[in-house]
Structures are given as C-alpha cells and as structure tokens.
Amino acid sequence: MTAQLKLAPTSTYKALTPQTVTGWLEAQPTIAAILGGKAAEWQAREVGDGNLNLVFIVEGPKGSVVAKQALPYVRLVGESWPLPLSRAHYEYYALTEQQAWAPAYVPKTYLHDHDMALTVMEYLTPHIILRKGLVQGKRYPKAAAHLGSFLARTLFHTSDYFLTPVQKREKVAQYLTNTAMCKISEDLIFDEPYYAAPLNRNTPELDDVAAALRADTALKLAVQQLKAGFMNKTEALLHGDLHTGSVMVTEDDTRAIDPEFAFFGPMGFDIGAILANFFMAAFAQEGLETSKGERAAQAAWILEQIEVIWNTFSAEFTALWNQRSSTGELFNARIATPELQAEALANVLKGIEQDALGYAGCKIIRRIVGLAHVEDFEAIADTTRRASAERKAIAFARRLILERSNIGSVSNAVKAAQT
C-alpha cells in the first residue's frame, strides 16, 4: 500500500468552520450515530491551539467527536508558508498503526476523509494537554509509564526486530513521501538554531547563548551527525513530534495525539523528544514559583518521571523482544542463541538510549533559540528568571549532545540535571 498523496487541495477540499462542520458531519452516518439527534442540536467549537491545523470539538445529545482538518499552510505563520494536506493522511495511517499495537494510548479514529484532509476521532475528555498540567504544577502519576509503554509497543512492532523485510519496506515506503513534515524537523530542529535564521527568536537576555551556539563547531558537528541519523536510519515508525503538547492526560489515562510528522526514523528520536520536554518542564519549575521552593518537589517529581519513561520503555521492549519466536529479520532465532539474543538486546537498547540523549539535547535547544517555543518557559513572565532557566537547560542540552557517551544512561542524565 503506497500513500495516496495530495500535495495541493482539490476542488473538493474546503476548510470547515464551526458553522459548517456540523453540516458536513451530518452527512456521515457513522458520525451522526455517535453524536445522536439532529445537526441542529450539535454544538461545535474550534479549539486548535497548535501550529498547523483546525480542530473542532462537536458535541451532540448522545456523544462527542473531534474533527481535525489540515490547512494548506502553516497556521502559526500563515498562508505564506504552504504545507501539503497530505500530512492528514500520514497522521491517519500512523494512528491506525499505533492503534494496532498500543490502543490504550492513542485516540480512537472514526472516519478519515481523504479529499477533506480530515479525520474524525474520539473527543478525549476531561483530558488536558500534559504540558499545560505540568506548567500548572499538576502530577499525572501514570503518564510516564504509559508513555514508556506506548513507545516500546509502537517502536518494537514497526522495526526489523518484529517485521519481515517485505512488511517493513512496504511501511517505510508508505511514509517516505511525508517529506514536507520531515523537512520542517530537519530545518527547525537541526539547522535553524545554529545560524541566524529569520524566524529564530530567544529571550533577550539569552542573546549571548544563542550567539555561542551558532559559533560552536563541536556542537554543530554533533547535531548534524544526529541529523544524519534522523534522515538515514529507518529503524521504526516514529510519532515524529512526541512532545508534552502532543500528549493528553487525566489521572489514569494517557493518549499520544497528532502524529502528522510520522516517518521511519531512529527510535531514539521519539524517546528523546519526550524526555527533552520533561527535562524542560523540570528546568522551568523554579521560574514558575510564586514563592521560594514552591515547585522544588514538582521539579524532582518530573525528573523521576524521566527515569520511569525510560525504564518502562526498556522493560517492555525487553519483554516484546523475548516473547518473539521466529518473527523479525534482525537477530532472528535461526542464527541467534539465547545468549546472543540477550547480548544483542543489551546493545540495541544501549544504542537507542544514546540516540535518545542526543536527540533530547537537540529538542531542548530548538525550543529556546529556534522558531517554536514551549509554554513551560514562556509562562515565566519575568524574562530574567526565564532566561536563567533557559540558560541552565541549554547548558544541560549541550552536555547531552556532546557528552552522551560519558553520561552513559538516562538515569545518569537525570542525576546531571538534578545538580
């Protein structure tokens, strides 16, 4: 199955509004049945606070749905930055793949309309965006373990440790044309923070840090090497943008949303993304305090969650590896004794962990001196205090990238962040 690409809107495409979305959904029997009653009774509102899409919440007498529709440009920037609608299809494919392996951790999808670049899915309520919760000082005791489990299940089952080469290459091909979204990552994560790109911005007090990064040859070299892995390592199907703004939570439930950047890349990229965002949440806590020490315990708790994410990932990945019998092309049972299997797994996990630390560093830096920033730091109104937190985060990120083989493990990285 090869992705049907649509790089420009067809005549059928029409961006919906809160006024028109109910009429469109009424014509879809499966959705009308979920919502119940008549379209006239349905309430629709647009809540897209992301950078790219329209997101409608539609509620009826019987149920509710979210309708997510791609716009043919980057919402954050405007029509001057066109972006193909095809990302809606990749997101739908990825949600479908993730549902197969980790159904508890992604929203259910009800309908995908190709020409409208629109997916109708479960309205997650009373969930909130994990990042907003962490900024508010809230704790979600199960989120970290759920995320580790989501990562282990989706990454293992889309890798050559589980799939046959035919299955794997078919899936790689399906996402290879998601080039426009990969290019956003290639530019915004790996390149723009390291030169004076026009849309970069930083807290004014950080001008010296930004300038130093752009003159840091060793760092830039290491970042480009990580970029080479991003571009050339088709290890597993990635979510592609797994930050805390792409995770919705309650006390008991955790869902990864918005996989429109999905592609086959290095496993460590997805893991590094979520670790980076937890690290930034921790570094931001002190700046968010209204009284001295108010957020110290919260910061410590967030750092603990980083270890939980990695340890859960590692344990579940290990269990999946050990459960497989003859599936998977790499380290297959026909050549690998149990002794070899154990050594191979340890090596594979070590490689993923090293990658994750490096990509985590890249993800922190791009959020402080690049185009797209995070609420964790932005919510610190006093720019002196914000800059102080960001400065520590950048120094830490630089160490993750350049010293990750010395740091050696996620656990040691957490210790380094604590001090």
Place this chain on the structure above:
Amino acid sequence: MTAQLKLAPTSTYKALTPQTVTGWLEAQPTIAAILGGKAAEWQAREVGDGNLNLVFIVEGPKGSVVAKQALPYVRLVGESWPLPLSRAHYEYYALTEQQAWAPAYVPKTYLHDHDMALTVMEYLTPHIILRKGLVQGKRYPKAAAHLGSFLARTLFHTSDYFLTPVQKREKVAQYLTNTAMCKISEDLIFDEPYYAAPLNRNTPELDDVAAALRADTALKLAVQQLKAGFMNKTEALLHGDLHTGSVMVTEDDTRAIDPEFAFFGPMGFDIGAILANFFMAAFAQEGLETSKGERAAQAAWILEQIEVIWNTFSAEFTALWNQRSSTGELFNARIATPELQAEALANVLKGIEQDALGYAGCKIIRRIVGLAHVEDFEAIADTTRRASAERKAIAFARRLILERSNIGSVSNAVKAAQT
C-alpha cells in the same frame, strides 16, 4: 517516479533464446540500426555465466550489443527458487543513475523493455571479467583507481551530502521495493553462513572453521549489527553486488555491470564488497601457483590495489564534497563553516571506512562457507591448498569484523593481510 513493479511474468514475457533474440531485436529500430544489415546476418550467442539471468551477445555487420534478460527464477538453483523479473527494472534504473554520475565506468544502455524484463546495452569488448583476469595472474593497472572513482561519484551524488531531501526520498522510494534482491543479501551474506543452512557448502577440510563460525557469538552479533546497517541506513544508492565478477576490464577501461541488487544502503557496503573480492584474490594467489613464489608479486600487487581503491575513493569524495556549494541537506553551508566542513568530512569518511572493513569481512566469509563461492578459491584444484588459503581468509575476515575499530583504516587492513 515510483518503480513499476512486475512480480510475475505477464503474457508478453517470453524468455528469449539465441534463436529468437535476433528476431526480437530486429523489431527495435534503434538496435537494428546499431547492428546494421538484416537479422539473418546477425550472430547471437548466450553467455550468461552469472547466477540469475540470460545474457546474449548479438553481433551484426555494423555493431554489436548485449541483451540481458531476467528469468523468473534463480538460474543457479532453478525454477524452484522464483525471483521477480522486477530486478531488471531496478538494474536499468541504477545503470541510468550511474551513467549520470560516472558514465566512463558503466556500460551504455540502448533500450529497456519492461514487459520482457530486458535491457539492451553496449557489448564491452575486448573486456574480460576482472575476477577471471586476476585468477589468471593478469594486472589491470587502472582498474583500482577507476573503481574508487566510480564509487565516489555514484555514492556522493545519491546521498544527502548532495541531494535535497525531496530528491533523496523519491529515489529511496524508487528502490525500496527491490525487496527480493535485498532479501537474497540479507540471507546469503548475513545469516546463512552462521547456521547450518541447507545450501551452504565449504571445502571439506574447512568443516571445523564453518562449525566454529556458527558457534561464534561475538562474530554473529557483530555481523547482525552490520546487517542492521544494511537494512536501516539509507545513505546512498548502492550497486549492491560490486564484486570482481561484476567488473569488466581492459588495460585502460573499467566498467561496473549488473547492478540488479541496487538499493539505498550504507556506502561502506559497496566499498567493502569490492575490497573483499580483492582480498580474496590476494589470499588465493599462493594456491594458484604452479611453482613456489610464482604468484607472490601478483598477490602483493593486488593488495596494493586495495589501497588505491580506497585512496581514490577518499580523494574524489573529498573533492566532490569541497566543490559543492549550497547543495545537499547534511552539513549544508548555511550552518557549516569551512572548519566544520573539514571536520565533518573527516568523520564521514572514517565512518564509511569502518563500515567498509566490516562489510568486507562479511563478504569474504559468505563466499567460503555460504552458497555462492568465488572462482579465485574454486580454481585451486587441490582442496588442501584451497582450504589453507580459505582458512587464512576467514581468520582475516573475522578480524576485519571484530577488530575493525582497532585496525582503523584500509591501509592497516592491507598491512594485516600482508603478514
């Protein structure tokens, strides 16, 4: 452009014979014009000595051509091992790509017929297969430099150091469906030598070596890690089977043929393949002697050529890297100062060299204890002498795989082979 796949023969496909090939070519005006005169005057003979295809040489009063046609099965094994005709298309695509960057080192193509899985190309004469020449004790003074140049030009220009991400991913996708040919490599190079696969064979005196390889956990682990790179590293378009039997030479001319295994993989795989076959040629020389010391100078000359291949590759790759201005997504000029460029290039070359040593080791082992053997060793009629040469080659190959980071360079590997 996505590859048009044909996994089974259509009704149009018909395997040609020396009797029918002239009639088929007569209906192709471009080919008829090259050959001149009438089909009745043309001489055709079938010369396919490879493992997979039909190869016809057709000579007319004015000129000559080669017509290469895929069979829907592995010729070496028979109809019991089906193999898709689509490999003929990948070969044609790859020849076309190689012609764009290294026209001096590949045959010209005149015509490709999709349904017949047939390509008509330049008949290279008086060229002979490089492997046969080396077995006969002949020298081709330019072949090594030509091969280094072919590798630098084809690998650089199909990598992210030269292409935009859109160009690159389009090309990667074009070859991703060459799964059947990749699976042959995955099985025959990386797996089968390391377990008792039914089609394995070895010189009887080497049973102990074959058994030791199959119990060698460290080696098997390292080989599977190289296999992971083969499967997951889409660095550049590879020839995919660049041994000395895929190279045709005269004193002055060198052409790489038969890229039907073409796919996007690690550059070091192609380089390692050709290095491995030169190493095997060198290890075989003593066994080919009819009098003591007769081939010592030839063996030394062959080892020197290995350094020439690598040094030429490295120098030309460096020149291409330095010539590029703003092309290529990785280490692009927008972030990379000249200082960074130089350091990045050194790192990239070091990585390719390390990969090449590892893959060279894999390629040597598979030719001695796997299914497909090489004439270099097979031409040593005395199995005791053959086993002696093969035993040394295996021990050396094992070192290449396990100690390549200590060996450090192709030059040091050559020194290790000399002693």
